[in-house]
Amino acid sequence: MALNNPEKSNVTELATLTLARLVMNMTRRFPYPFLPEISRQLGVSLDSVQNVMAVNAGVGIGSPLLGPIGERYGRKRVMMGSLILMMLASAVGAIAPQFGLFAGVMIAFGIVKMVFAPAISAYIGDHIPYERRGTAIGVTELSWAGSLLVAALIVGFLLGAFGLQSVFLMLLVACLLALAAVYRYLPADHPNGDAIPSGITPLATWRALRSNPVAFRALTFTFLFVIANEIFFINYSAYMETTFDLALTALGIVTVVIAVAEVCGEFAVIGFADRYGKRRVTLIGVAVSSIGYILLPVFSFSLPLTLAIVFLIFFMLESAIVASVTLYTEILPDARAIMMSSYVGAESFGRLVGGALGGWLYVTLNNFSLISTISTTIAFCSLFLLWRFVHEKQI
Structure with missing residues (x-):
């Protein structure tokens, strides 16, 4: 209401x-x-x-x-x-x-x-x-x-x-x-008792999600997109340190760049998501940040350009995440807490899998360019799921 x-x-x-x-x-x-x-x-x-x-x-x-x-x-x-x-x-x-x-x-x-x-x-x-x-x-x-x-x-x-x-x-x-x-x-606020089973159980959650196939596809998108970002995120600092011989304090500056980018991404959602569509903002954010993963090693000759790419990645990443949260709030309008808790679960599981996979890739490949390519590939798979199966007019 x-x-x-x-x-x-x-x-x-x-x-x-x-x-x-x-x-x-x-x-x-x-x-x-x-x-x-x-x-x-x-x-x-x-x-x-x-x-x-x-x-x-x-x-x-x-x-x-x-x-x-x-x-x-x-x-x-x-x-x-x-x-x-x-x-x-x-x-x-x-x-x-x-x-x-x-x-x-x-x-x-x-x-x-x-x-x-x-x-x-x-x-x-x-x-x-x-x-x-x-x-x-x-x-x-x-x-x-x-x-x-x-x-x-x-x-x-x-x-x-x-x-x-x-x-x-x-x-x-x-x-x-x-x-x-x-x-x-x-x-x-008062719960809508007619919309969900009387008991909050895993089975009740499953039934609520099963009632709308878009929910599963949206959660799969989140899972894959978070995996892609986590693979990149846990390896980028080592790449920055070795490529540009950065001291600990300089790595702190990179963290500040990321924090500023996140704030800008949140303001972008405030300014554009309602006007141009939550799904559109999410798609653009996923696409640009995915390309950014693979572009970062290309600019290894310039620290300022690399920082600019880092800013772009996390600006678009935060825009995509926040806009997608807004999109998800309307997928199961009669069981929003179920949908949003499932989103948190998919995101957390993606971080766990992405962190483990990213660490293994670092040890196995020891090549940030290849790791970035893998991140981009997984991210584009998530982008396809969102583009093909999750439409704002459906929700």
Whole structure:
């Protein structure tokens, strides 16, 4: 359903959802810039902390099992419950700087996020008309890049001045503020009990997806596209370092380029997806980023040109991802939480497969040009699926 007073209500609700998503993303992204310092404060090796973060990201594979509970209990209730669980986990993390506690808290964050994220996307799909949904999704997705920026500024100070426990206390307060905003500013929503089975089970999820063949094709597109990007992403830094003899600080500049590109991609969706079509923006983003994979090694003679290609890749990649999320919110309108949790699962599984395959290709081929060609080939397979089987007029 659409809101009664969309002009006023949508602004307040989008601000609330963006704040909630910002906090949620901070729980995922805050450790990455500071992994060495966190490992020192915990008294463990760096790879131990890295393994925890890998599990934190990998639990998203289970999203189709838990994410659909929003269909039964309502999106707002699920968001509030998730924030309460994040507060409890943060409180545990603030007890002591111990590795076991840190690992448990980060894994808990990952589990809660895979329930929370589909609920937000489904809520937007329920309340924002499709013709304006690209802008809404784009605005809330600004929290992805924003969470890294905010975390880098605040977490860096807290880690150095007060230690890791203070970071979890900050997250607890942030979750409390987001919880208060969700409770105060988001209207209650009511599940559509006639649209789904009475029990939220894997079988119920399967039946909901089977009711629309486009859903499976869209999820396969996501799976393949994420594999292609992950193969490229885990190998590009080694290529940049060896090709241009970059120091660690210079590699940090590359990361900044990527972050800026992501923000620009999100703004592109805000500006163009509703006007020119979500599917069209997704197709263009996939096509251009796919070509960028294979073009990057061609410009190995010039660092500025290479950085320009990196910017283009991640600009178009982020545009494609955010626009596709908007597209997916209308594939199963009567079971949005099921569709969006399945999307999270497909994306997480793609990252897992792409990461493993990318590492194997690096060891086996030791040739970034060939690896980029493989990424481009897989990405174009995903592009064909989207172009051939997923049409905006069908949804």
